[in-house]
Amino acid sequence: MAESRDTSTQTAVGPQDLLESMAVPVFLVSDTGHILYVNPAGEHLFGTGARSLLRRPIRNFLSGDSPVLAMLDRVVRRGRSAVEYGIRLTGPAMAPRIVDARASPCHDTHHQIVLTLHARSVAQSIGGHRLGQMSAARSATGFAETLTHEIRNPLSGIRGAAQLLEEAVGPSDRELTRLIRDETDRIGKLLARFDTFVDGATVPTAPVNVHVVLDRVFMLAKNGFAKSASFTREYDPSIPMVPGDRDRLVQSFLNLAKNAAEANPEGTIRLITGIRHGLRVQTGTAAHRGLPVFVAIEDSGPGIPEDMRQHLFEPFVTTKSGGRGLGLSLVARVIEDHGGVVEVTDATVGSGTRFTVYLPAVNSSTDGAQAPSPADTAR
Ligand SMILES: Nc1ncnc2c1ncn2[C@@H]1O[C@H](COP(=O)(O)OP(=O)(O)OP(=O)(O)O)[C@@H](O)[C@H]1O
Ligand SMILES: [Mg+2]
Structure with missing residues (x-):
């Protein structure tokens, strides 16, 4: 034996x-x-x-x-x-x-x-x-940190000088020195917002109606960069609210819609929402978190070659002559801060690309939990 x-x-x-x-x-x-x-x-x-x-x-x-x-x-x-x-x-x-x-x-x-x-x-x-050409500025966050730091120093000098001048000049020129001061203050506030981007520290977690976000994106796109595109809105009215920052979500989906319009200016852009149970991610605090809500933006453009997909969310990756290659890195950052994930696949209809964002639901740490449906769901 x-x-x-x-x-x-x-x-x-x-x-x-x-x-x-x-x-x-x-x-x-x-x-x-x-x-x-x-x-x-x-x-x-x-x-x-x-x-x-x-x-x-x-x-x-x-x-x-x-x-x-x-x-x-x-x-x-x-x-x-x-x-x-x-x-x-x-x-x-x-x-x-x-x-x-x-x-x-x-x-x-x-x-x-x-x-x-x-x-x-x-x-x-x-x-x-x-x-290989990028070092510290290789990541959007590193880039943002360097930039805010480098701008903030001379800015405080300019503001101080304007303040001194304000006391020395006559009333007619004071308007100009005040303009310098106000504008430096405005840049300072913009930098503070940039800091939030760098730290990703505080994402407000108010309940956000994803359909309100997408409707805003639709309005801005249709009246701006996507005038010639046709849109379809395929919303699932039963999706729950997601915890997050409405403005930053608008900014992210706007970037995705802009890419979709640039891929095919006269094509069709589909804004799709729905629920997908079963997707869970490991998070730092909670062991696993369900991401039941999905939001997809699908275009009828030429698609994205496989070898490019692995670099897509890195900053400064662009194939456009006037592109900065920052849109998708910002999307990845904002969605990560919301505890979600974003993936790119082929379009489900015809040729083209689909970006799908998966997000957690309000009041749920598990897949199945439902939050109240948004009352003002738009179709
Ligand atoms: N829907 C899409 N269809 C085809 N290619 C896409 C699509 N979305 C992104 N890409 C490719 O990914 C690259 C990176 O996109 P990203 O939004 O990060 O930067 P960008 O659009 O080039 O510049 P910007 O900083 O102005 O957004 C694009 O240059 C393009 O080659
Ligand atoms: Mg872009």
């Missing part, structure tokens, strides 16, 4: 061994940016042994403007995970390379962050649009 063995008691490798044998560089970083643990793949990547890396600030081993540093800082401040795709990694002892970086606060202690750096294949790096 064959010898029976109890495999449940066999522990081939412990967690430490597992980390040590992983090909992906893994770091544990303190909230002050000091390296607390590095696996051999991490040592190899940084071109430096653990002995020199441990208890030292990670910034010593990266270039000063590295997006990884800004990302770690953000994770400490927000206490939430972050991902940056296709960033350029350089450092004193490291050959430059393109990586995807992920940073998450530890479950037990939020004062420590797990950082993994996933190398991109050479093909991906070369194929990536303008990849």
Whole structure:
């Protein structure tokens, strides 16, 4: 008779061994940016042994403007995970390379962050649009941080100077100095809104009627950039409200509608809503969250080639001569802040593209829960 063995008691490798044998560089970083643990793949990547890396600030081993540093800082401040795709990694002892970086606060202690750096294949790096030329400005958030910082400093100088001038000039010129002051204040307020984008800190979670959002998008599109397109609104009147920020949702769906209109200015744009049970995502706080509400924007354009789809939500990816390549990265950011996800597929009708956004429902942490239906659902 064959010898029976109890495999449940066999522990081939412990967690430490597992980390040590992983090909992906893994770091544990303190909230002050000091390296607390590095696996051999991490040592190899940084071109430096653990002995020199441990208890030292990670910034010593990266270039000063590295997006990884800004990302770690953000994770400490927000206490939430972050991902940056296709960033350029350089450092004193490291050959430059393109990586995807992920940073998450530890479950037990939020004062420590797990950082993994996933190398991109050479093909991906070369194929990536303008990849490699971007460093700190590679991500929209890094870009926004740099921009707000660089504008805010001279702005306060301009405001101060205008204030001094205001006291020195005669009444006729005072109108002009006041104009300078008011306009610098206005730019300051715009920067404050930009900060919210950077931090993603406070997404108001008032119940939002998705159909009201889409109707606003429809009105703006039809009277603006999508005059020649025809629209269909295929709303499911039973969908629940979603928790969120109405203005930012309008901004996101407006970006999707604008892309749809640009893909085929005289084509058909379908605005579709519905419920899809079963889709769940892992979130930082709740273990899993259901995303029962979906909103799709479908166009009849030429579609998006498969190899482009993987870079689509990265900033500065554009095929348009006047495009900034920021629309979809903003959409991804806003939807992530709303606890949702966005995916791109082929259109379900004819040729074209479909962007589908999945969102949680108000008062539900599970798929099936229903919030009251919006009373003012538009058809
Ligand atoms: N519906 C679509 N159909 C075809 N291609 C699309 C569609 N939506 C996005 N794309 C492709 O994805 C790229 C990135 O879109 P994104 O909205 O991020 O930037 P953009 O439209 O080029 O510039 P902007 O910053 O003005 O939005 C586009 O340049 C285009 O090539
Ligand atoms: Mg766009």
